[in-house]
Amino acid sequence: METRQEAALSRLEKNSRVGKIRLIVAIDACPACRRQEGEYDKGHVPELPTRGCSHPLRCRCFYEPTLIEIFP
Ligand SMILES: [Zn+2]
Known part of the structure; x- marks a missing residue:
């Protein structure tokens, strides 16, 4: 099943x-x-949660888009 981050x-x-x-x-x-x-091209983004994450609260990484155009 697809995770929320996927x-x-x-x-x-x-x-x-x-x-x-x-x-x-x-x-x-x-x-x-x-x-x-870091910043990644589409199709080259590492999956989350991070494999091998060792933090006691688990992986809290998230994705943020870089927009091509700003909304008016
Ligand atoms: Zn981690």
Whole structure:
């Protein structure tokens, strides 16, 4: 079954206003999550929750779109 984050990612990838997709990590994210932080092209975005996440509260990374155009 698709997770909430997978669903969010596929929505962003289908949205033509979205240029790139940023992976945002929590301030106290574990090393595995920190390594994934950054901006990615569509189709090259790492999946969430992060594989090997070692944080006691679990992976709290999320996706944020980079918009091509700003709404008027
Ligand atoms: Zn983590």
